[in-house]
Amino acid sequence: MKELNGFDHHLVSNGYHRINLLNQASPLLQLKSLSKELDTPIFIKRDDLTELGTGGNKLRKLEYLLAEAKNQQANRVITIGARQSNHARLTAIAGKTQGFEVDLVLKNSVPLDTESYQLNGNLVLDNIVDANIHEIPNDGTANAFISNLTKHYETEGEKVYFIPVGGSNIVGGLGYARATFEIEAQAAALGVNFQHIALASGSGGTHGGVIAGYEIQNKKVFIQAYNVQPDREPILTETKLITEGILDIFNLEEEKSKIEYRLCNDYVGEAYGIPNEQTLATIKHLAKTEGVFLDPVYTGKAFTGLVNDIKLGKYPKGEPILFIHTGGTAGLFAYSNWF
Ligand SMILES: *Cc1c(COP(=O)(O)O)cnc(C)c1O
Numbered sequence: 001m002k003e004l005n006g007f008d009h010h011l012v013s014n015g016y017h018r019i020n021l022l023n024q025a026s027p028l029l030q031l032k033s034l035s036k037e038l039d040t041p042i043f044i045k046r047d048d049l050t051e052l053g054t055g056g057n058k059l060r061k062l063e064y065l066l067a068e069a070k071n072q073q074a075n076r077v078i079t080i081g082a083r084q085s086n087h088a089r090l091t092a093i094a095g096k097t098q099g100f101e102v103d104l105v106l107k108n109s110v111p112l113d114t115e116s117y118q119l120n121g122n123l124v125l126d127n128i129v130d131a132n133i134h135e136i137p138n139d140g141t142a143n144a145f146i147s148n149l150t151k152h153y154e155t156e157g158e159k160v161y162f163i164p165v166g167g168s169n170i171v172g173g174l175g176y177a178r179a180t181f182e183i184e185a186q187a188a189a190l191g192v193n194f195q196h197i198a199l200a201s202g203s204g205g206t207h208g209g210v211i212a213g214y215e216i217q218n219k220k221v222f223i224q225a226y227n228v229q230p231d232r233e234p235i236l237t238e239t240k241l242i243t244e245g246i247l248d249i250f251n252l253e254e255e256k257s258k259i260e261y262r263l264c265n266d267y268v269g270e271a272y273g274i275p276n277e278q279t280l281a282t283i284k285h286l287a288k289t290e291g292v293f294l295d296p297v298y299t300g301k302a303f304t305g306l307v308n309d310i311k312l313g314k315y316p317k318g319e320p321i322l323f324i325h326t327g328g329t330a331g332l333f334a335y336s337n338w339f
Helices: 004-013 032-038 058-071 086-097 115-119 122-128 142-155 170-190 205-216 232-249 253-258 277-290 299-311 329-338
Strands: 028-030 042-046 076-082 101-107 132-136 160-163 196-201 222-227 262-264 321-325
Touching: 004 170, 028 170, 032 042, 032 277, 032 299, 042 170, 058 086, 058 160, 058 170, 058 205, 076 086, 076 142, 086 101, 086 122, 086 329, 101 142, 115 122, 115 329, 122 132, 122 329, 132 142, 142 160, 170 205, 170 232, 196 205, 196 299, 205 222, 205 232, 222 232, 222 299, 232 253, 232 262, 277 299, 299 321
Parallel strands: 042 321, 076 101, 076 160, 101 132, 196 222, 196 321, 222 262
Antiparallel strands: 028 042
């Protein structure tokens, strides 16, 4: 299937709907200075510039997730994340613009107690749109907390729609399967053929969706994800579940066994949410050479991995590579004391 129309129609006829949060393609450009430096054409898909709520990859997932919430006649959306979750911020903002009440359950999972981490960055935007924020400890009680919160609202006659961490499930992953059509249209317009794509992974939805999208388009692409979670297996499992779930919707069961999942754990650093010196150096370098700001939690680590792997010869010399910039700009301000 090569046409976006066909993709959209197939989903609608199978009961998967989408609301329109994004009205324009995000920019796809070459990083000229870096391409010269590494002697390889490197392009960037600026999903950090998607048009709502200071941008980010979660908006593509929310197009499908919030459509499902509407179809279920929910009035309230609950989601969960780390205190500086970009996903929580975009759920709050997109949710509000679509008329939902929004509750964010924010786990204290990153051991940073600076004022900027606790109050700045995404939190400022969460508060501007009046999301209900619930701070909880990182002790495994999140599910119980969410179930109690849901019951509380339901006894008041409300209808709650829950979005899992990162918006990563089969429905959310559809957003990134769809994004591969946007990428291919832009690549064609630029006269480039991407056979290598690199991206950050944190909960598997972006990675799983991109893999599924290229399977649906029947194009062989080497997709390299750089994990930001020290624990690799659960992310790999989730990624497969999402890819396979989407392939099922498109009746591509026989493709499943052929897929290679590439999830690299070499650039995680010491923990989720903690950048290391390399991460910070990468952020500074891209900002100074290209004017592009990566974030310290996801894209700073993934881009470090990409550049290092190019230097190690893991990507074929001279072939164009696309890095998907998944966002996190607002989160950068929570790390003000690191720069
Ligand atoms: C959530 C997020 C990711 C990871 O995407 P997943 O689909 O959760 O793997 C990458 N980059 C940024 C900036 C994010 O906010």
